[in-house]
Amino acid sequence: MNAGFPFVINALVESGRCAANxxxxxxxxxxxxxxxxxxxxxAGTWSATAAESPKPSFFNSVEVQSKNMxxxxxxxxxxxxxAQEAKSSPKTPCPGHELDICxxxxxxxxxxxxxxxxxxxxxxxxxxxxxxxxxxxxxANWGQSDYWATPAEFMARFGDCEDYAILKYLSLRRLGxxxxxxxxxxxKDLNLKVxxxxxxxxxxxxxxxxxxxxxxxxxxxxIANADNVRHYQPVFSINKYFWWRHTPVTx
Numbered sequence: 001m002n003a004g005f006p007f008v009i010n011a012l013v014e015s016g017r018c019a020a021n022x023x024x025x026x027x028x029x030x031x032x033x034x035x036x037x038x039x040x041x042x043a044g045t046w047s048a049t050a051a052e053s054p055k056p057s058f059f060n061s062v063e064v065q066s067k068n069m070x071x072x073x074x075x076x077x078x079x080x081x082x083a084q085e086a087k088s089s090p091k092t093p094c095p096g097h098e099l100d101i102c103x104x105x106x107x108x109x110x111x112x113x114x115x116x117x118x119x120x121x122x123x124x125x126x127x128x129x130x131x132x133x134x135x136x137x138x139x140a141n142w143g144q145s146d147y148w149a150t151p152a153e154f155m156a157r158f159g160d161c162e163d164y165a166i167l168k169y170l171s172l173r174r175l176g177x178x179x180x181x182x183x184x185x186x187x188k189d190l191n192l193k194v195x196x197x198x199x200x201x202x203x204x205x206x207x208x209x210x211x212x213x214x215x216x217x218x219x220x221x222x223i224a225n226a227d228n229v230r231h232y233q234p235v236f237s238i239n240k241y242f243w244w245r246h247t248p249v250t251x
Contacts, residue, residue, distance in 0.1 A: 162197035
């Protein structure tokens with residue numbers, strides 16, 4: 001870790017971790033079905049509760065906020081299980097050496113090493129470390145098409161795209177990042193025609209004060225500016241307190 005890390009948002013570099021894996025493609029196709037199902041459930045919730053006008057958002061979309069979290073049972077369940085885990089700091093076996101974080105003690109030690117570091121270093125270290133984990137589909141891990149894992153579950157078994165995003169989100173929260181700066185985002189990959197999940201971080205440039213929409217993605221080695229990414233169409237984004245329905249900007 002280099003404390004003199006320059007402020008540079010790297011260009012997109014495909015890791016090939018998932019794209020070359022047939023099992024991964026099957027898992028992401030399942031995610032797409034889940035996205036459409038949530039979109040249909042959420043549509044009624046959004047139209048019934050939203051009073052504000054759509055606002056410009058990332059990935060060339062507009063968004064409307066809702067505080068009705070009822071449709072997102074898997075997300076709420078993952079956060080509730082995480083809250084219980086955090087009380088007991090469970091020990092978990094290491095599934096492999098890629099991540100080299102096997103339990104809460106290892107995770108907290110890793111995060112402790114990042115305390116006081118500049119925000120961009122924290123982002124890069126969290127993104128790089130978690131992206132080392134092996135991609136495992138929910139069907140292989142849990143025998144179901146879609147399961148949102150907690151940190152301990154991910155450490156024990158690894159996981160798929162939303163599990164990477166969740167662990168990054170919770171890692172940054174534990175480092176003191178504000179809830180309002182973080183969102184797990186469900187997207188449609190317009191190139192591969194599959195569903196996917198990523199983390200978006202709203203980051204204030206230390207020199208210009210500009211708010212950048214940074215993309216932390218298990219399919220991309222480096223952090224990217226989401227405004228330069230054209231192949232993701234967001235369906236919804238979510239944090240602990242709110243969710244946002246996204247609609248593509250046309251024309």
